[in-house]
Amino acid sequence: MPELTEEDLEKMSPEQIAELQKQNCIFCHIIEGRIPAKKVYEDDKCLAILDINPASKGHMLLVPKEHHVVLQMLEEETIRHLGRITKMLSKTAIRSLGAEGTNIYVASGAIAGQKAPHAMIHIIPRNEHDRIACFELPEKSIPDSDLKKMQQIFAKVLGTKIEPVAEKIIETKSEPQQTRQISIPNFSSQKKYITSEKAKRFHVEKCPFAEKITGKSRIYLTEEEARRTRDPCSCTGMISKKGRKKQLEKINIDELEEMFE
Amino acid sequence: MNCIECEMLRQRKNLIYEDEYSAAFLYDKPAAAGHIVVFPKQHHPIIENIPDDIMSSLFLAVNKISMTCFDVFKAHGTNILIRNGLAAGQKTTHAAIHIIPRFENDGLNLQWTPLKFTDDEMTTAELSLKAEIEKETSEHYKIQAQTEKEEIAKQERLQPKEEIPEEENYMLKQLDRMP
Numbered sequence: 001m002p003e004l005t006e007e008d009l010e011k012m013s014p015e016q017i018a019e020l021q022k023q024n025c026i027f028c029h030i031i032e033g034r035i036p037a038k039k040v041y042e043d044d045k046c047l048a049i050l051d052i053n054p055a056s057k058g059h060m061l062l063v064p065k066e067h068h069v070v071l072q073m074l075e076e077e078t079i080r081h082l083g084r085i086t087k088m089l090s091k092t093a094i095r096s097l098g099a100e101g102t103n104i105y106v107a108s109g110a111i112a113g114q115k116a117p118h119a120m121i122h123i124i125p126r127n128e129h130d131r132i133a134c135f136e137l138p139e140k141s142i143p144d145s146d147l148k149k150m151q152q153i154f155a156k157v158l159g160t161k162i163e164p165v166a167e168k169i170i171e172t173k174s175e176p177q178q179t180r181q182i183s184i185p186n187f188s189s190q191k192k193y194i195t196s197e198k199a200k201r202f203h204v205e206k207c208p209f210a211e212k213i214t215g216k217s218r219i220y221l222t223e224e225e226a227r228r229t230r231d232p233c234s235c236t237g238m239i240s241k242k243g244r245k246k247q248l249e250k251i252n253i254d255e256l257e258e259m260f261e
Numbered sequence: 262m263n264c265i266e267c268e269m270l271r272q273r274k275n276l277i278y279e280d281e282y283s284a285a286f287l288y289d290k291p292a293a294a295g296h297i298v299v300f301p302k303q304h305h306p307i308i309e310n311i312p313d314d315i316m317s318s319l320f321l322a323v324n325k326i327s328m329t330c331f332d333v334f335k336a337h338g339t340n341i342l343i344r345n346g347l348a349a350g351q352k353t354t355h356a357a358i359h360i361i362p363r364f365e366n367d368g369l370n371l372q373w374t375p376l377k378f379t380d381d382e383m384t385t386a387e388l389s390l391k392a393e394i395e396k397e398t399s400e401h402y403k404i405q406a407q408t409e410k411e412e413i414a415k416q417e418r419l420q421p422k423e424e425i426p427e428e429e430n431y432m433l434k435q436l437d438r439m440p
Contacts, residue, residue: 038387041394048394050387053375058386071341072328076321083320084313088397090345091309096393097386101346104308105371108327109338112363113372124373126349134373135342135350137292137359147275147287150295154277154287157329163273208309234306234347234354 022067027118031065041089045081048089048123055124055132058097060089062121070108071119082121089123094208099125103135191220195230202226207235266300266355282315283322292369293361295334299323300357308345308356319358327360336362340371 009017022028029035031047040060041048051059062085068074074082090102105122107113126132155162194210195202196217203210226232269275269286277297278285288296299322305311311319327339340361344350363369378386 038383040387040390041398050383050390054378055373056376057378057382058390060390072324072331072339074324079320079324080317083317086320087308087311087313087316088401089394092390092393092397094309094346096389099348101344101349101351102308103349104341104343104345106341107338107371108340109336109363111365112338112340113370114338124349126346128348130348132373134371135344137296137342137361138369139290140292142289142291142294146294147289150287151275151277153333154297154326154329157333158278158326160276160278162276206310207307234351235310 018067021069021117025067025118026116027063027120028067031063041085043085045078046085048085051122055103055122055134056099056126056130058093058099058125060093060123062086062089062123064119068119069117070114071106071121072108074119086121086123091208093123093125095212097125098127100128101126103132105135191222193221193223193226195219195221195226200230201233202230203233204235207233209233209235264304264355265353266298266357267304270302278322278326280318280322282318285322285326288359293363293367295330295336295362297326297330297360298357299326299360300355305356306354307351308343311356323358323360330360330362334362337365338363340369342371 012020026035030037030049037052038050039047040050044065046062046064048060048062051061062082064074064078064082066074066078071079086104090104093099093102103122103124103126105124106120107115107122108119124132151162154160192205193202194205194207194213196213196219198217199213201209202221203213221229270284275287275289276284277287278299282303283299283301285297285299288298299319301311301315301319303311303315305315308316323341327341330336330339340359340363342359342361343356344352344359345356361369
């Protein structure tokens with residue numbers, strides 16, 4: 001390919017520049033099949049391949065077929081589609097690779113760690129002892145006044161109405177909740193939680209972990225039985241008794257991991 | 262239920278965006294200025310539990326908000342991160358998406374150290390993922406086809422019902438005509 005000067009670039013139309021970017025994009029070559037890659041999923045809008053510099057086994061890249069430098073440039077319909085596919089890929093990673101969780105990660109811009117000029121979503125299967133620490137974000141404190149300033153700016157741009165935070169409303173709202181608890185039928189006698197003999201946690205039916213338990217080892221428990229003998233999985237939305245006390249003070253991942261062991 | 266995100270939604274403190282399915286808040290323990298969490302209004306503990314239509318509208322909201330990070334903060338980049346499950350660093354019982362505006366020399370590093378796998382290991386991972394994805398997508402289409410069938414059946418059931426009142430009216434009219 002002949003080398004281009006800046007003058008040439010200035011003369012080019014936006015369409016021509018996009019075409020040029022496409023010609024130099026590795027991922028566009030992969031999509032067109034000119035560079036081999038380990039493809040795991042493909043449809044008319046996107047393609048999922050295995051990353052060649054993976055953070056863990058089964059690290060996937062979900063790439064839209066249209067060439068865009070960052071995800072923010074994509075059309076609405078494509079974004080919606082990518083949302084559905086990302087969820088599906090994350091689910092299959094948990095089921096087929098025995099992962100205990102996933103990180104879904106997008107970097108837009110070189111400063112944010114983007115390596116190639118093609119929008120993509122990383123899906124990274126995780127296990128408890130995999131020593132991947134880069135997604136542990138630092139937790140800094142920020143004054144309330146700064147948050148308020150930022151809130152006003154964002155709300156203005158996004159067209160959100162800000163209502164003043166009224167403490168009293170919260171108090172009155174908590175009362176009907178108590179009465180509502182009485183009207184809810186008592187589900188605790190239903191055997192709706194799933195576990196196996198050896199498992200330390202219990203799950204709801206839809207949880208991907210529960211779907212792994214099949215055959216004779218599948219045990220159904222009532223809420224009472226389950227809570228007494230096992231710890232809840234995060235799918236149940238419950239926090240174990242040990243964790244509830246701790247949660248009030250400060251959330252620490254080590255403690256959360258401990259309570260599920 | 263003891264859920265921090267549901268409580269945030271009720272208090273509406275630091276709310277910056279809201280639509281039918283999702284809400285976005287400024288995070289009170291930020292990794293950088295303008296750190297935002299977006300989550301579905303319905304309580305779902307992990308991503309797998311979120312229905313498809315809510316998931317796609319959530320992605321749309323995240324995209325819209327991360328775009329404003331460039332406009333509002335003049336950020337040089339953004340990171341979008343989901344921590345799905347305890348092993349992946351999830352800290353609350355409500356699935357959420359983090360948006361972090363990035364600047365030069367902000368001290369953040371979300372880059373992993375790449376691992377080296379043998380060709381065999383990569384191929385086994387590829388094949389097992391492929392098999393599961395094929396199963397999942399075919400199941401998905403089966404369910405889709407089933408719901409479509411059910412809807413058609415529903416409409417068929419509804420249509421004759423609409424005709425019944427007309428018949429009744431006809432009968433009533435006949436009754437009226439009787440001397």
